[in-house]
Amino acid sequence: MNYTADTSFFIRLGEGAPRAVQIWGEIIEGKGRLTVPVIALAELKRNYLKKGLVKEIEEMIHLLNNSQKISLLSLTPDLASMSANVSHAYNLTIIDAIVATSSMVSGFTDLLTSDPVFFRVQKDGKIKVISV
Numbered sequence: 001m002n003y004t005a006d007t008s009f010f011i012r013l014g015e016g017a018p019r020a021v022q023i024w025g026e027i028i029e030g031k032g033r034l035t036v037p038v039i040a041l042a043e044l045k046r047n048y049l050k051k052g053l054v055k056e057i058e059e060m061i062h063l064l065n066n067s068q069k070i071s072l073l074s075l076t077p078d079l080a081s082m083s084a085n086v087s088h089a090y091n092l093t094i095i096d097a098i099v100a101t102s103s104m105v106s107g108f109t110d111l112l113t114s115d116p117v118f119f120r121v122q123k124d125g126k127i128k129v130i131s132v
Helices: 007-014 018-028 038-050 054-066 077-090 094-106 116-122
Strands: 002-005 033-037 070-073 110-113 128-131
Touching: 002 007, 002 094, 007 018, 007 038, 007 110, 018 128, 033 038, 033 094, 038 054, 038 070, 038 094, 054 070, 070 094, 077 094, 077 116, 094 110, 094 116, 116 128
Parallel strands: 002 033, 002 110, 033 070, 110 128
Antiparallel strands: none
């Protein structure tokens, strides 16, 4: 399976949520691929730093940067413009819109999240929310 990860996927993974752990295992074992919007990585690092988990976030960033099964998707001018449109159309924060748009443009439209705002975009069939 091919997925895009929202920040909440990694938070749930850190909490040991069974579905997040299962999907992460599939990706690490090579049974799936993962796209991570860089904006989600920034949001995740901030979350971990607030909790004093410096070593843990550095290990995660190293893993994400060095895995052949995980791709980091950078924000480009085109993606930013599309994200602004998605933010406006679905009343999402710009960060959530960037994550949703990243899922759409990467083709990895199964979005791993625990954030219900993404159901607004799913209703139009542009992404599929996979709750973790």
